[in-house]
Amino acid sequence: MYRKILVSVIVALTVFNIVCGIVLYKTETDAMICMLPEVKGLCKARILRWRYDPVAKTCHKFVYGGCKGNKNNFKSYDNCMGLCAGK
Numbered sequence: 001m002y003r004k005i006l007v008s009v010i011v012a013l014t015v016f017n018i019v020c021g022i023v024l025y026k027t028e029t030d031a032m033i034c035m036l037p038e039v040k041g042l043c044k045a046r047i048l049r050w051r052y053d054p055v056a057k058t059c060h061k062f063v064y065g066g067c068k069g070n071k072n073n074f075k076s077y078d079n080c081m082g083l084c085a086g087k
Contacts, residue, residue: 034084036072041065050074052084059084 034052045066050059052072059080064073074080 030083033071036070038062038072039069041067041069043067050077050080052080054084057085 035054038051040062041064043066045064047064047066049062049064051062051074052059059074059077074083
């Protein structure tokens with residue numbers, strides 16, 4: 001009887017740790033993206049994009065060249081703020 005309960009508790013805790021680990025990793029990854037510096041890229045296009053500024057805690061416009069940037073590069077203010085500021 002106690003063995004079944006113990007096994008159930010161990011299984012439940014393992015599942016909980018797996019689920020929470022995935023959630024924490026995603027959150028950590030999002031935070032890392034939002035901390036990346038502005039990178040205009042090497043190409044010559046002039047594409048208006050948004051990037052998160054962790055000091056100002058808001059998103060700012062910048063001109064993206066079209067290639068070789070990083071993930072702190074959003075198509076809209078709402079997408080930028082949604083991921084980085086939770087709004």
